Structures are given as structure tokens and as C-alpha cells.
Amino acid sequence: MRLAPDELHRTADERLRRDGQRYTAGRRALVQALGSSDRPVTMAELLDCADGLAQSSAYRNLAVLEEAGVVHRLLTGDDTARYELAEDLTGHHHHLVCTRCGAVLDVEVPAELEAAIGRLAASIGSEAGFRVDGHRLDLVGRCGGCRAVADA
Amino acid sequence: MRLAPDELHRTADERLRRDGQRYTAGRRALVQALGSSDRPVTMAELLDCADGLAQSSAYRNLAVLEEAGVVHRLLTGDDTARYELAEDLTGHHHHLVCTRCGAVLDVEVPAELEAAIGRLAASIGSEAGFRVDGHRLDLVGRCGGCRAVADA
DNA sequence: CTTCCTGCAAAAGTTTTGCATTAAC
DNA sequence: GTTAATGCAAAACTTTTGCAGGAAG
Secondary structure, three states: OOOOHHHHHHHHHHHHHHOOOOOOHHHHHHHHHHHOOOOOEEHHHHHHHOOOOOHHHHHHHHHHHHHOOOEEEEOOOOOOOEEEEOHHHHOOOEEEEEOOOOOEEEEOOOHHHHHHHHHHHHHHHHHHOOEEEEEEEEEEEEOHHHHOOOOO | OOOOHHHHHHHHHHHHHHOOOOOOHHHHHHHHHHHOOOOOEEHHHHHHHOOOOOHHHHHHHHHHHHHOOOEEEEOOOOOOOEEEEOHHHHOOOEEEEEOOOOOEEEEOOOHHHHHHHHHHHHHHHHHHOOEEEEEEEEEEEEOHHHHOOOOO
């Protein structure tokens, strides 16, 4: 499920307005960059695309976009945050994470497994007094380029 | 699967020695603290237990312990790392994560689901050129205390 | 007596904030 | 006009590192 670009921008605009926020050029550039990537991207990558946008504005805008439900921030282990579009804009998916170089790839898993995880989440959550709203599944290992490389 | 405390310390000692490292009082205190918690703990919590240990030493020791395969460092979303014993010392498990207060709880999931995830990981990994070594599953939501609280 | 560990203080890296200016509506 | 967004610089925060002294084997 990938939205058409204009659909994406229209939705982002809508959700920001709902929060009393404006869909400015800088925000548009961030959404554009996120929408054209097939994996979560780092701040450095975003700043390359969102030409001229100050880093502080990028952080602020990403926070606003996350608050509005357009963007999702994630930590995958290499201590630098990555950003992707919110799940309802990209479709539910999970991540392959390389423990050596930090690369992150999107993957989809069979609906059947998703359903099993969902059922589990509900039952485990209620046992622990949690209201479970979702889940994250990361498959961690070594990417193609890092498979051959020794560690130390 | 929870090791007896003496078994735990013996194993930690062994693994450090294998790396040419010593199992000092400070390291022992960290392992002790991790071993007596039923969930991943933050640096602040560790420093409370490991009485008098300098923060820099704690970070260094945790890195050494991770390298030796005794400790595992994880990021759950609230930007401060948490630490737990390595999986083979605690048993494979996953986490319930509260998106409001950051609380993290250990949970175990049925072997059947683990097996399904494992099979999936292998097949998805090979498709993407990854060698998948393991997986993380976080169930995210609101803990008991935060369920009632409104957001803004 | 050699190697490793420790604490302190300083540095590094990422993310956040204050403030004056500019742009959106 | 009024409110919100931007850029810059400075601050905050977590984590890492340099170095001199101390402990372990």
C-alpha cells in the first residue's frame, strides 16, 4: 500500500491542519523524502533531500508530523533515530536490521503471522494490565555487504 | 529460565576471562543488578544499585560485558538505553513497552509463535540477502498506570 | 611488574530550546 | 495583523574518551 504522492501530501496537509499546523515547504520536503524512500531514513539523509532546511527545523517538523500522525520515529539500535511515514500511509510492515552497519530494510510478513501476533498481543497485554496498541518486529542479522566481514 | 545467582556469576566470570577481562566488583554489581531485575533497566537504575561505581565505568563495563556476551543493550523508544542479561542467561523473551512512560516489561510468547517467526525470518532474510540471526518483538501500548491518562 | 580497571573531567554526538526574524493565513 | 515556522546559536543530555592513579593477577 503506497499512496500516490498527491494523495500523500493531501493527507499530510489535512492532518496538520487538524492540529492547527501549516503544511509548509519544509514539511512538504520532509514528507516527500520519506514518501519516496522504501526504508526508514536518518536525519542526515533527510537533510540532504530537504534542501536548505535547518537541522533544528527538521527535528521540530518531524516532531510536529509525528504528533499529527504523519510520521513515525524509530530507533533500531545504532543510536541515531530513523523516520518513516506513519503506518496507515505505508501499510503495516516490519524491519530487517543489520547489526553491523545499521542498515534497515522494510519487509512485509504474511497476514497469517500478523494475525497470530495480534491475538497474542491482546491476551498478553490484558494479563499484564497493558492496552496493547501495536507491535514491532525486527529481524536482526547481517546484510549482504556485512555478511562476509569479520567482527573484531 | 533463570540461572541461580552463583551460576550467573560463574558464567559471567568465565566469559570475561575468555576475553582477557577481569570480573571485578563493579562488574559483579552490574551483573547482580541485571540478574535480579525482571525487566530491562536503565543506567540510572543501575547506578543506584552499583553503589559508588562511576558512570563512565558503568558504561565501559556494560560495553565489555556486552562484548563478552553477558549483557544485552536495547533501545525501546525513550532515547535512553536499557540493559538486560544476554538471552542465553534469561531465556528468550520479548517486551511490553509503554509509549507514555517508557516502562518495559519482559514477556514470553508461545513456542509455536516463536517457531513461526523463526521460519519467516529465515525465508525473508534469504530473499533480501540477509543472514537473520534473531528477532525482536515489542508489544507497544499503554501500561496500567498510563491507560487512564490523556495525552496532551 | 605488567596489565587491566577506575574515577574524574573533558569531549563528542544527537536532539532540544531561546530568540529574533520571516512567512503563512 | 496575528499566529506560527524558520534559522542561528546556545544548551541539554546521553554516551564516549584521555589520562593519571590504583587494583588485580
